[in-house]
Amino acid sequence: MKILVVDDSKAMRMIVRRALMSSPSYADATVVEAENGQEALSVVASESPDVILSDWNMPEMNGIEFLEALAAKGAHAPFGFVTSESTPEMHERATSAGARFLVSKPFTPESLAAALDGAL
Amino acid sequence: MTSFKEMDLTSLVGEMTTSMLGVAVTEGAEPVGGDIRQVVGCVHLTSPDWVGSILVAMPADAAAAATAAMFMLSPDEIEESLVADAMGEFANVLAGMAKTAIGGGCQLSLPSVTTGTGLKVVVPGAQLVEQRCYTTDLGRITLTTLEGK
Numbered sequence: 001m002k003i004l005v006v007d008d009s010k011a012m013r014m015i016v017r018r019a020l021m022s023s024p025s026y027a028d029a030t031v032v033e034a035e036n037g038q039e040a041l042s043v044v045a046s047e048s049p050d051v052i053l054s055d056w057n058m059p060e061m062n063g064i065e066f067l068e069a070l071a072a073k074g075a076h077a078p079f080g081f082v083t084s085e086s087t088p089e090m091h092e093r094a095t096s097a098g099a100r101f102l103v104s105k106p107f108t109p110e111s112l113a114a115a116l117d118g119a120l
Numbered sequence: 121m122t123s124f125k126e127m128d129l130t131s132l133v134g135e136m137t138t139s140m141l142g143v144a145v146t147e148g149a150e151p152v153g154g155d156i157r158q159v160v161g162c163v164h165l166t167s168p169d170w171v172g173s174i175l176v177a178m179p180a181d182a183a184a185a186a187t188a189a190m191f192m193l194s195p196d197e198i199e200e201s202l203v204a205d206a207m208g209e210f211a212n213v214l215a216g217m218a219k220t221a222i223g224g225g226c227q228l229s230l231p232s233v234t235t236g237t238g239l240k241v242v243v244p245g246a247q248l249v250e251q252r253c254y255t256t257d258l259g260r261i262t263l264t265t266l267e268g269k
Contacts, residue, residue, distance in 0.1 A: 008230070009209045010202065011190055015140065018192075057212070057228055084216025085228060104220070105213045106139035 001029040004049035006040040006066065007082070008058040012105070016053060016082060019109035026113060037066025044070065049077055051120065053112075056083035056090070067097045078119045082107065124172060124218070124249045124265040132217045133263055136210060137256055141189045149253040149260045152179055154238045158262075159183040159203055161211030161233050162241060165219060167226035172267040173243045174218060176211045180235065182259020183207055189258060204233040214263070243268075 003020060007013045013033050020026040032047050034040035038061040040054065052070075056063040067079055079099050083090075086104040094102050100119035103112055134145050152158060157180040165172040178186060180203075187206040188195045208231030215228050234241070246268035254261045 009205055009212070011187070011206045011209045014191055057230065059230055084213045084219075086216070086220050087223065087225075105216060106136055108139065 001026070001051070002047060002049045003029045003031050004034065004040060004043055004047065004052045004054075004077075005031055006034045006037065006052065006054040006058070006063070008035050008055065012055065012082075016112070019107070019112045022109045023113040025117065037061030037063060037069065040066055041069055041073075044075060044077070051116065052077050052079045053082050053116075054079065056081055056085055064093060064097060067094070067099060071098055080115055080119055082112070124174075124267055127218060127221050129218075129252060129263060129265070130254075132214055132221070133252075133254060133261065135217070136213050137261070140210070140213065141186055141256070141258060143189070143256045143258055145254040145256050145261065147252060147254050149255040151251070151253050152177070152260055152262060156180075157235065157237050158239060159207045159233065159235045160239055160241065161207035161209075161231055163208075163211045163215035163231050164229040164243065165215060165222070165226045166229070170226065170267065170269060171243070171246055172218070172226075172265065173241075173246055174211055174215045175241055175262075175264040175266075176207065176214060177239075177262040177264070178207065179259055182256075182261075185258040186210075186256075200235075204235070207231075208233045241266075245269075 034043045036058040054063040081102040084105040101115040160177040246266040249265040251264045
C-alpha cells in the first residue's frame with residue numbers, strides 16, 4: 001500500500017509517518033509526502049497513492065482545494081483529513097467534497113489507524 | 121463568540137504536549153526572563169467580529185529538546201528550521217483546538233515563528249488576555265493569548 005501524506009509541516013508529516021509505522025496494519029506501507037496541495041497533485045500523478053492523508057490549512061493550495069482538484073480530475077483514492085481544525089462545518093464540507101474521514105490533531109496512532117481502517 | 125478566558129487552556133496545552141511530546145505540563149512556572157533567547161510560535165484566529173492570537177514560547181534550549189523529542193533525534197541533530205517547524209505546529213494545533221472550542225466561525229492563519237530575546241509581539245486591535253507559564257520535563261512553555269474586536 002502507498003500512502004500520500006500532505007502537510008506543510010515537516011514535523012507533522014513525520015508524526016503521521018511514525019504513527020502509520022507503529023500500526024500493524026500500515027507498518028509496511030510506503031509513505032510518500034508533499035508540502036501542499038499543489039505539490040500533492042503532482043505526487044498523485046506520479047505515484048498513484050492508494051490513500052491520501054492531508055492537512056487542511058496549507059499555503060499555495062489548501063486541503064479542501066486539493067480534494068476538489070482531485071475530484072475534478074476524476075481521482076478516486078480514499079481521502080482523509082488530518083487537521084488541527086475540526087468543526088461540524090468543516091466535517092460537512094469535507095464529506096461533501098468526498099473525504100472519507102477527518103482526524104483532529106493531536107491524534108493517537110490508534111485513532112489514525114482506526115480512521116484509515118474505516119475508510120478502506 | 122467564546123473568549124479565550126472561557127476556555128480551559130491548560131487542558132489544551134496538556135493534551136498537545138502529552139500527545140505530541142509525551143510529557144505532561146504543570147501550571148505555575150516562573151516566567152522566562154527577558155534575557156533568555158526564546159522561540160515563539162504564533163497563529164491568529166479571525167472572524168468578522170473577533171480576532172485572537174495564540175503564542176507558544178519556549179526557551180531555545182527547551183524548544184530544541186521538544187523538537188528532538190518530537191522527531192526522536194538527539195539534540196545535536198536538531199537544526200533551527202526543524203525547531204521553527206515544530207514550534208509553528210504546536211501553535212497551529214493549539215489554535216485548532218481553540219477554534220473547535222469556539223465552535224468554528226473563524227479562520228486560522230498559517231503559523232509564524234520568531235526567535236530572539238526580549239521579544240514583544242503586538243497584534244494590532246488585540247489586547248493581552250493572559251499569559252500562563254508551564255513546566256514540563258523538556259523545559260518551560262509560555263502560552264500567551266490576545267484578542268480584540
